[in-house]
Amino acid sequence: MKILALDSSGLVASVxxxxxxxxxxxxxxxxxxxxxxxxxxxxxEIGKMIELDLNTIDAIAVAAGPGSFTGLRIGSATAxxxxxxxxKPLIAVPTIEGLAYNMYGSSQLICPIMDxxxxxxxxxxxxxxxxxxxxxxxxxxxxxxxxxxxxxxxMDEMILRLNELGRSVAFxxxxxxxxxxxxxxxxxxxxxLAPAHRNRQSAASVAMLAQIYYRQxxxxxxxxxxxxxxxxxxxxxxxxxxQKQQC
Amino acid sequence: MKILALDSSGLVASVxxxxxxxxxxxxxxxxxxxxxxxxxxxxxEIGKMIELDLNTIDAIAVAAGPGSFTGLRIGSATAxxxxxxxxKPLIAVPTIEGLAYNMYGSSQLICPIMDxxxxxxxxxxxxxxxxxxxxxxxxxxxxxxxxxxxxxxxMDEMILRLNELGRSVAFxxxxxxxxxxxxxxxxxxxxxLAPAHRNRQSAASVAMLAQIYYRQxxxxxxxxxxxxxxxxxxxxxxxxxxQKQQC
Numbered sequence: 001m002k003i004l005a006l007d008s009s010g011l012v013a014s015v016x017x018x019x020x021x022x023x024x025x026x027x028x029x030x031x032x033x034x035x036x037x038x039x040x041x042x043x044x045e046i047g048k049m050i051e052l053d054l055n056t057i058d059a060i061a062v063a064a065g066p067g068s069f070t071g072l073r074i075g076s077a078t079a080x081x082x083x084x085x086x087x088k089p090l091i092a093v094p095t096i097e098g099l100a101y102n103m104y105g106s107s108q109l110i111c112p113i114m115d116x117x118x119x120x121x122x123x124x125x126x127x128x129x130x131x132x133x134x135x136x137x138x139x140x141x142x143x144x145x146x147x148x149x150x151x152x153x154x155m156d157e158m159i160l161r162l163n164e165l166g167r168s169v170a171f172x173x174x175x176x177x178x179x180x181x182x183x184x185x186x187x188x189x190x191x192x193l194a195p196a197h198r199n200r201q202s203a204a205s206v207a208m209l210a211q212i213y214y215r216q217x218x219x220x221x222x223x224x225x226x227x228x229x230x231x232x233x234x235x236x237x238x239x240x241x242x243q244k245q246q247c
Numbered sequence: 248m249k250i251l252a253l254d255s256s257g258l259v260a261s262v263x264x265x266x267x268x269x270x271x272x273x274x275x276x277x278x279x280x281x282x283x284x285x286x287x288x289x290x291x292e293i294g295k296m297i298e299l300d301l302n303t304i305d306a307i308a309v310a311a312g313p314g315s316f317t318g319l320r321i322g323s324a325t326a327x328x329x330x331x332x333x334x335k336p337l338i339a340v341p342t343i344e345g346l347a348y349n350m351y352g353s354s355q356l357i358c359p360i361m362d363x364x365x366x367x368x369x370x371x372x373x374x375x376x377x378x379x380x381x382x383x384x385x386x387x388x389x390x391x392x393x394x395x396x397x398x399x400x401x402m403d404e405m406i407l408r409l410n411e412l413g414r415s416v417a418f419x420x421x422x423x424x425x426x427x428x429x430x431x432x433x434x435x436x437x438x439x440l441a442p443a444h445r446n447r448q449s450a451a452s453v454a455m456l457a458q459i460y461y462r463q464x465x466x467x468x469x470x471x472x473x474x475x476x477x478x479x480x481x482x483x484x485x486x487x488x489x490q491k492q493q494c
Contacts, residue, residue, distance in 0.1 A: 004438055018443055018444070021424075021442075021443045021446065022277060022443060023275070023277060023444055023446075023447065024276065024277055024278060024445050025275065025276045025277070026273065026274075026275045027271065027273070027274045027275075027293075028273045028274075029271065029272045029293065029296055029297055030269060030270060030271055030272070031271060031272070031298075035294075038296065041296075041360065042296070045292055046274075047391070049276055049278070049280075049285065049288075049289070049478050050276055050278045051278075101444075103352065104442060104445060105350065105352070105353050105354070105355075105417070106352050106353070106446070107282045107354045108352075127403070132437055138437060139431075139437070139438060139439065139440065140355070140417075140437050140438060140439040141439070155405070168387060170352070170387075177268075184362070184386075187401060189386060190379055190385060190387050191386060192352070192384070192386065192387040192388070193386065195268075195351060195455055196265055196267070196268045196269060196451075196454070196455055196458070197265070197348070197351070197449070197451035197452055197454065197455045198351060199268065199269070199270075200270065202444070204443075204444035205444055207443070207444065208442055208444045209445055211443070241275070
C-alpha cells in the first residue's frame with residue numbers, strides 16, 4: 001500500500017510517501033512561508049527525486065484538522081485536487097492523533113497541544129498500550145487508545161484534567177513554547193516535553209496512521225472530504241455576534 | 248545553536264537543519280540513487296526553501312559510521328568540504344547511536360541492526376533511562392545509556408547477548424527485513440520492530456544527538472574528521488589475504 005501524506009495544519013509543511021514498511025520520502029519544513037508556496041513545490045521536488053508516478057499511489061492522506069484554518073484549507077484543497085485528478089481515495093487523519101503518533105511507543109500519556117489562540121489549545125489525550133502477540137516471547141505491538149478525544153479547551157482546563165488522570169504525560173506540539181510556564185506552574189504530574197525531532201507535525205506520522213485507517217476502511221472520496229476545524233472561524237463568530245446585536 | 252545534519256550511511260539519504268528546539272527542515276529519501284546524486288541537491292533544495300545562509304550554522308553533524316563504505320565516504324567528504332569552506336566544526340555522530348535516537352523515550356532496550364553483509368550486523372544496545380529533575384512533579388528527561396557498544400558481529404551472537412540481557416528489545420534499521428525470520432525463531436525476549444516512520448536513518452535524529460555532543464564539546468575540525476568503518480573494506484581484506492598467500 002503506497003500512501004501520499006500531507007500536513008499543513010500549522011506552521012510546518014510536510015509531505016511524505018510511505019509504502020508499507022518503507023518511508024520512501026519525507027520532506028518537512030518549519031518556516032514562515034505560506035503553505036501555498038511550499039506544499040505543492042515540496043511534493044513536486046520529492047516526486048522528481050524518487051521518480052514518483054502519482055498514479056501508483058493507493059490513497060492520499062491529509063492532516064484534516066484541527067489547526068490553522070488557512071493551513072487546513074490548503075492541505076485539504078491540495079488533497080482533494082489530487083484525489084479528483086488521480087481518482088484516488090482520501091484518508092482524513094486528525095491532526096491531534098497525527099501529532100500523538102510522533103511519540104510512538106511512549107510509556108507516558110500523550111497530550112498534543114496546538115496553540116488555538118484566545119487562550120485555548122486544540123488537544124486530546126492518548127496512550128500507546130503495549131500488547132504482545134504471544135505470551136512472553138513474540139512481538140510487541142501497540143494499541144493506540146484515546147483517553148480524551150480531540151477538543152478545543154483552555155490550557156487551564158486541560159491541566160486540570162491531566163492532574164485528575166494522575167499519570168506522567170508527554171506534551172507535543174506548538175502549544176509547548178506558549179504554555180511551558182503554565183505547565184511548569186500548575187501541572188502536578190511528571191511531564192516530558194517532546195524533543196526537537198518529535199515536537200511538531202510530520203507527514204510520516206500522518207502516513208503511519210493513515211495505513212491503519214486504510215486497513216480499517218476509513219477512507220473518503222475527494223468530494224466528501226472536508227477539514228474538521230473543531231471551532232468556528234473568526235468570521236463566523238463575528239457574524240453570529242453581529243446577528244445577536246441586531247436582534 | 249544551529250546544526251546542519253547529514254546521513255548517507257545506508258540506502259537512506261537524509262539532510263536536516265535543527266536550531267535548538269526547532270527542526271527547521273528535514274528531507275529524507277530511501278531510494279536507489281547514489282548519494283552523490285541526492286545529498287547535495289537535497290541540501291541545496293532545503294537551503295532555497297528556508298532561505299538558509301550556510302554561514303549562520305554553528306556546526307555540521309554527520310552520521311560517521313558504521314555503514315556502507317561508499318555512503319560514509321560521500322557523507323564525510325560532503326561534511327568535510329562544507330566544514331573547510333565555511334570554517335565550521337564537525338560533529339561525528341555514530342550511525343548506530345543516531346538510529347537508536349529514532350526510538351527516543353522507548354521503554355525497551357534499543358538494538359539498531361544494520362545489514363553489514365557476510366552474515367554480520369553493525370549493532371549495539373542502548374537504553375533511554377527516565378530521570379526526573381525534581382521528585383514527583385517536574386520534568387522528565389532521558390539519559391541515553393550504552394549497554395553494548397557499537398560493533399560488527401553475527402546476528403546469532405547478538406541474539407545470544409539479547410537473550411542473556413533478558414529484557415524486551417526494540418529493533419531499528421535495515422537489518423530488520425534481512426534477519427526478521429532469525430529473530431522470530433531464536434530470540435527469547437519480547438521484541439518490537441520499529442514502525443515505518445522510525446525504522447531507518449534520519450538526519451533529525453543525528454541533529455538531536457549532535458546538539459548533545461556539541462554541548463559536551465565533542466567536536467572535530469574538518470581536517471581531523473574521518474568515518475568510523477568498524478570493519479576493513481573488501482579491498483583491504485583481499486589485500487591482506489593476498490599478502491598472506493604470498494608469504
